[in-house]
Amino acid sequence: MTIHNLGIIMNGVTGRMGTNQHLIRSILAIRKQGGVKLDNGDVLMPDPILVGRQEQKLRTLAAEHGLEKWSTDLDACLADRDYSIYFDAQTTLLRAESIKKAIAAGKHIYCEKPTAASLEESLELARLAKRAGVKNGVVQDKLFLPGLLKLKRLVDSGFFGRILSVRMEFGYWVFEGDWGVPAQRPSWNYRKEDGGGIIVDMFAHWRYVLDNLFGEVKSVACLGATHIPARVDESGRPYAATADDAAYAIFELEGGIVVQANSSWTTRVNRDDLLTVHVDGTEGSAVAGLRGCKSQHRINTPKPVWNPDIPNPHDFLGQWEEVPDNRPFDNAFKVQWEMFLKHVAVDAPFPWDLLEGAKGTQLAELGLQAWAERRTLDVPKLEA
Incomplete structure (x- = not known):
């Protein structure tokens, strides 16, 4: 059995939904269960770094859950090759700009909805991700x-x-x-x-x-x-x-x-x-x-x-x-997280991409x- 670490930049998880559903009940729960098992017996292990604008909130959240990695510097995290996935749970008005940066950095994208504040911008994200060839998904919990x-x-x-x-x-x-x-x-x-x-x-x-x-x-x-x-x-x-x-x-x-x-x-x-x-x-x-x-x-x-x-x-x-x-x-958010991690690692099916997110907008x-x-x-x- 080989364990494959998947670095995840988790932006905006100090909010209620980001903390409870995405961090605690999804990513930390997956880590606690021993990762996501693949058909060949290998395991995908999420390795999160918490990102946000308020240092004290990040520091406190990380300490509460035994995490050492957190940062207020999104650009530095996007430049780190150890993190291949970017997740966004910020407020809607902040989401699109950060996702564009992540796509430009070659990161696979997973995000909350609405994906952007307008249909035009939601479609732009879908097209940018398609042109960049990065995997992308939207939470459809x-x-x-x-x-x-x-x-x-x-x-x-x-x-x-x-x-x-x-x-x-x-x-x-x-x-x-x-x-x-x-x-x-x-x-x-x-x-x-x-x-x-x-x-x-x-x-x-x-x-x-x-x-x-x-x-x-x-x-x-x-x-x-x-x-x-x-x-x-x-x-x-x-x-x-x-x-x-x-x-x-x-x-x-x-x-x-x-x-x-x-x-x-x-x-x-x-x-x-x-x-x-x-x-x-x-x-x-x-x-x-x-x-x-x-x-x-x-x-x-x-x-x-x-x-x-x-x-x-x-x-x-x-x-x-x-x-x-x-x-x-299992927890609805966790189930979809596991599916997306498999999508990134072994190209397992994941139909809920940024275009599907644009349909909601x-x-x-x-x-x-x-x-x-x-x-x-x-x-x-x-x-x-």
Whole structure:
């Protein structure tokens, strides 16, 4: 057995998502398990260096997890041949410039989404990476959630028959920061000038979820809203919320599938999970959350009759059957990290490249445009 070290420049991992999902639950978890095993018995071992702008945060994070390598000098790290992969989890407005530098340095690219603040820049990154011949990938974590993997199993088995419609509900109440209750999300999420907004944030997710589970998105209609116009930031200072905190969209997919997608940071949850995906087909229906999935086949579908004059005789929620796990499920971010490391090392398949990431930016831009113009827009095909 040979251990192959893969040096990874991890930029922006002092943030909540970067620390928890990418560093602790992915890269450090892979190291703890002994690396990623290849078919020939060899092992890929990630070797991270933490990069960012704030020295104290980097020093503290590295010390907490027994890491010695960290730096505030991105250019020096990109010049180091021991690091072949560049990962970016910075805020959206900072991401593209750093990725361009990494591509120019010949690094393989793995990054969070949105990949850039505009479709033009997202496509530029995809084209630069293609011309440079570097491997590249974008985080598409929700595809690897247990609930959506179970839902994909139902789709692939033909359980639904012809899929008619999908209803997606995402969100929760993000506290305004007053009343002595800190907000669960950073304040830049609510400032348009800093790259914030739920359409920019979540439509990148909805694009890859819909494309990969049900069919390519063909059109979009969207109404956004800024329901909470003022919030309090991390320092206790009030600020104006200039970005949308809720979006109500209708997507049409290939095959005529209609998708209703509500995304909100201003809703209180009365459903099984923070994200639920309800699919209706001619032969059956299913509702998936982050980890669970319930189904109801045509032969088990009850026959309710509308009668508001009597108490409801049906236990509708109890009439659904849980889709079993049937196998263990690992952390969604970690699973995709392992796939990307194999892609870099042995050219294993990895279809979620920077062009796929640009599709998410495209849908967000079209959603914002559809809202502004109050009309439905077609979604053109993209090419790198």
